[in-house]
Amino acid sequence: MNTNALADEELEQIKRYQDFTTIDWIQDSILERNRRLQDAKRNSAAGYGPRTASWFFAQARRAIHAGQSWFVVSLVGVCIGLNAAIISIVTEWLSDLKMGYCSDGWWLDQNFCCWEIEGGDTDVCDSWHPWSTVSTARGFVYTAFAGTFAFVAAHLVRSLAKYAAGSGISEIKCILAGFTMQGFLGFTTFFVKSITLPLVIASGLSVGKEGPSVHVACCIGYFVATMFKRFAQSEGKMREVVTAASAAGVAVAFGSPIGGVLFSIEEMSHAFSIRTMWRSFFCALMATVTLAAMNPFRTGKLVLFQVTYDRDWHFFEIIFFVILGIFGGLYGALVIKFNLQVATFRRKYLAKHGVAEAVFLALITALIGYPNRFLRIDMTESMAVLFRECDGDVDNICETATQWRIANSLILATVIRIILVILSYGAKVPAGIFVPSMAIGATFGRTVGIIVRAMYRTYPQSGIFAWCDPNVPCITPGTYAFLGAAAALSGIMRITVTVVVIMFELTGALTYILPTMIVLLVTKAVGDMLGVNGIADEMIRFNGFPFLEKEDHAFGVDVSAVMKHELHVLTETGMMVQDIERVLAATDVKGFPIVSTDGFRTLIGYIGRTELLFVLERFRKVREVNDETPCSFKSSGAGGHQHLGMDEDANANVFESASSSEGLQFWPWVNQTPMTVSPQLPLEIVMQLFKRMGPRVILVEDHGMLTGLVTVKDVLTFIATEKFDHDPSFEERGGLDGLLEELWRLTTGVTEQIRNWGRRFRGR
Template identity: 30%
Template sequence: MVKSHVSVEEQAMANSTIGERLAYNDYTTIDWLHDLVKDSYRLRTIHDKKSIRGKAIAAFDSSSGWIAAAVIGALTACVAYIVDICAATVSDWKLGHCTSNPFLTREACCSSQTSISEPPITECELFKPWGSSYVASFSIYVAFALLFGITSASLTMLTKGELPSAGSPDAKDEDGVEKTAPAGKIMYMAAGSGIPEIKTILGGFVIPDFLSLKVLLVKAAGAVFAVSTGMCLGKEGPFVHISTCMGYLVASLFPKYRDNGRKMREMLSAACAAGLSVAFGAPIGGVLFSYEEISTYFPRKVLWRAFLCSAVAAMVLKGLNPTGTGKLVLFETNYGTSYGAVHYLVFVVLGIAGGIFGGVFCKLNFLWGKSFRKYAIIKNYPVFEVFLIVLATALLQYPNPLIREPGDMIIKNLLVDCKTEDSAESWVCQNEARTDGNWEYIGWLAYGTLAKLALTIITFGIKVPSGVIIPALDAGALFGRLLGQWVGGISPGIFAMVGAAAFLAGVSRMTISLCVIMFELTGELEYVIPHMIAILVAKWVADALGKEGVYDLAQNVLGHPFLDLDHSMGYIQLEDVLVEELLPPQHTMEQITIHVPASNKVRRELLEEKLVQLESRGLMDAGLVLVQNGQMLQGYLAEGELEFGLRELGKLYPADAEVRLLGDAEEGEFDLSSFVDRTPMVVCAKAPMEYAVEMFGKLGLRHLMVTEEGTGKLIGVIIKKRLVAYLDALKHRG
């Protein structure tokens, strides 16, 4: 007996037409339909038991998704609390230290001084700057920023991994000879926001070790130091990655999710909501963000569990109180004034500016990733790139008092309402109250907007944990506050708030979720309509400059396979093509076709030869098609199952044994028929290409058989990666 690598449910499926299936390989696609049927076998097994124990097991199984969602939310909030506290403290070390407790933030240090002094002291004496002169403070600021940047990048290097190439199959050189499998690509699992990779995973692909405990820990620690550098990045994207890692680790404790790729992705979609919930204190916005921006498959039950996961995360974070305010709202505002019809024009202008900013940012960041990061010294030494960008950021940002502090503090300062009593000490309000002219202040606002645009372009994509949400909000708030200087009768902070939303909409193309996030972020329900106007205009303008948002372009730069159904259908509808356009070349079909004789058995040597050919192509999603009686389709045998059958089960059989692929096996036969999918999905070669795109996108197929019109004979096989490569070529051609 050879121990099987499959679950009990898979073994139960061995005698069905679905076929037994092994765990998914690296960078392969999951089979959504197969996993759906697999879960049905599991449910029937559980609910067949009529005893009290069986009913208890069924009840626990039904509630396990809710339990997992609640645990994920609570643990995500705990990690977010630690990261928030550490990032705030470490970031302030660039400016000075608290003499009473070096682990206190500047704000907490000054608050403790005020509480023990009678009467309160207006100037914070407990927080001491490192240098007494501007040059000394500047130098120490830069030195600490470089130290934090190198630390974050060095931690990120610990998550280096190699993935198989996702290149197009059936590639040939100039002489028509098939190329060998392309070399795998290097990937740093903890780098960037993680959202492009999560979208790839939720779209049905497998990225090994991306959601491991090691990556979670490195991501959290790296985010602390990355944010503390002052670079144009945020921890909101990394929080989504951290919550998804937590979702994977918790869900893996339940066999229901661990052994089923489809079910696991349901829980990962719910976990994503917790990430944004703790990042912004926006539980509803987090749910909508997961639905609108990240998830491919989001049925109603996932919505409910995402709602619970996000709510629990918000409740636990509120209880832990990392901000010290006892509130979830990060940037609470109360402007006390309303807007008039004339201000709608200003909101439209902010939307246009946000769309232009987002479109320009996406194009330039894409070109930067394709050009600058291709240089050998940058590609081979990513820590050096981080060093250069931290240095450039510190030199450009420190002279400007508006952008010297961390990104979330920049937004908080720019959203201030100068009509309130507690705003007297605000540097922004002091400059706006000047009667001798504030052109220097206006210059700082303009300088800050341009600096944020330039620095965010070169920063997004470096090898540290980083997100793009906070920098986009910063740039929008700077521009909105700048525009507000010429609009009378209303607080400039309102335009900073709406401008922040417009700029982020232009970068990410978020709409409904962003509007809700801004409401939860500021507590200003009255300004929902201005946000809606600016966000819609920003999206329209940005889409006119380029259809893809920053996360879609990041997937292209990183080379992750992803079937974007919305964008893909737009390209296909402009082309008059049929499914036969995707048929593999004749030599490829010869390599992957097995003509099964009437005995339903083939020589082992033939299968060994076919397996070597499949492996040489570097496509672990590939497989063999089984035909009989003149190319009539009989089944599909994936590479992973073929390899396991020959290399593991085959140890018990001689090298010249015949292998059964179809029919009922007899005692002692080398039988691989249980691995054969006898019911693969089929489409006619003359069907419109839209059929294939919809079938892959909506059904989550790994492969699609193509038959000849009229005869029903098999003439081709399409795997998901081949369709993705074809769509990418269409997109770049367009």
């Protein structure tokens, strides 16, 4: 038997984490440190001196090793850029397919079909053919395509990859914090979500592709990194790659590499080192360059709604900017509150009807949205229209004669899309909320811009408008749409700096940084007053994931009020194999504290459940073990190695030496220095230890005596059950969930009554 190979295999087996468990980042750091020490020791033993030829080989090996991380993030960025370009092209084609087809090639969308004609105007483009010249028939075809796309997408998600549903940002935040979800970043999830995402967007559902694009990017990062042993063995290095991939996902979604990096810092990751920041930026840059080279929109721009503003703003407009900020804060609070109620209803009644729900929502959205121009076209295309400056030669959105009709359509589109977003986000299809929120903010902002411009044209020389230069357009409604989109995005995600940078990179206009900051500060203030978190954090709470928020909390209690007092422990000596197996069979805990046998419960160490099971199995392969075989967790005093901290020489004979004639010695796998705290330590500090150092469990000892332990789930349970300092809300009095339940009961009752009438009729 090759003992070295066996030891390496066992270490990898011990290291692996089970599904829906948390990663112990301290343990992972120990593993990574030991690998570095073993590599250094191996190089030293090989005789890589400065006068040997092998020394040059060693230097080259170190250079390759150092550059491997940059190569991996570069490869990840290129793959993300290619995938984003393909998804954008397919999405545009499917969206235009609902309206017509190209006679020059069925695979061409409207822009490619009419690329020789400025604006792709179908009235003068002979190659583009609408499905019918009758408006009613076109609406029927539009609705049929929408329902078909939604059905195919929902069916593929339900049948092949359940994790492909939703946005994925909430789950990725938990994964980056150390929560294991097997398959969430797998190839099947990536493949299904890449296929279904264009279908969902083309179906017209009020959902976006930006959130799912982050999930797809993280799947690519995870898949590429697993092909390199160095990353596959280290959870810490894998986290760096996934973090960099999330930045690249936002970068290709908005054409904003710096905004993508800031999004990862502000929203995604708890621990963000300088090294991770640079790699995230490099990955985002590679993805953006690749997307620009692909040029999916044939405009030279990275996103469809990218614009450039040449006009300046006026200080009196701050009044209206504040209105947009208030709208963003109210919008975020409204959608988050009611969407959670819809999610509760969906979980209770529609869990088995995901496909039917998606098709129903797509059909309703198409039927309601088709008559309204701003609901009928794709949301990114709608924003491209709403963001425009009025130069006099664009379409009728800037014509004075039709401004009030357009304003009415915009208000109606705002209200309808808010309702549709509340109902659609969380359906069992790939669904994001970035672009729908921006589209809602854009329609509302454009409405405000039209009203302000009408006020200026009516009273050009009075009041605040007297400062305007009559030779230059004073009010630019497109900028109001732009700022409204920023406010809505900030309100729903509760991020500020990232949105400022993304909006700046979209426009390239330094002059509009200050208005954007003003709008977002007002949005944040309104959100803070209403006491709402971002929708990603709220969905984490709703799903019960073990995730601690970044903000500090002052609960005024010690860790002794939260910790578990009744523990399953192992004694240092005096246990037999049957005793250990009995404890393992009777419990499902992830690890066991080890205490002394003198009755004082002096803490000796800690051993994980996975390690204990694996070591027992290996002992049985090395020697004969029966139920009466004694087991010892006591250190031999020879400077023993902590669990997973053995060097290569110790690994070679570890099982043979630990299985002596006196019994089985478990001490090499015992963590003899687990993280411990005093029972009087404030809970806020313990939360900081979990967030910054990432242990799976913290033991509580009082003067060396074990008194309890605490995990992230214990902290979250305490927060959920103990902190109720608010008045009964609309939701607690029934809320939208109660209203939906009443509608559901009414619908099912009417349906059952119709069925009974049908049976009676057939019986006659």
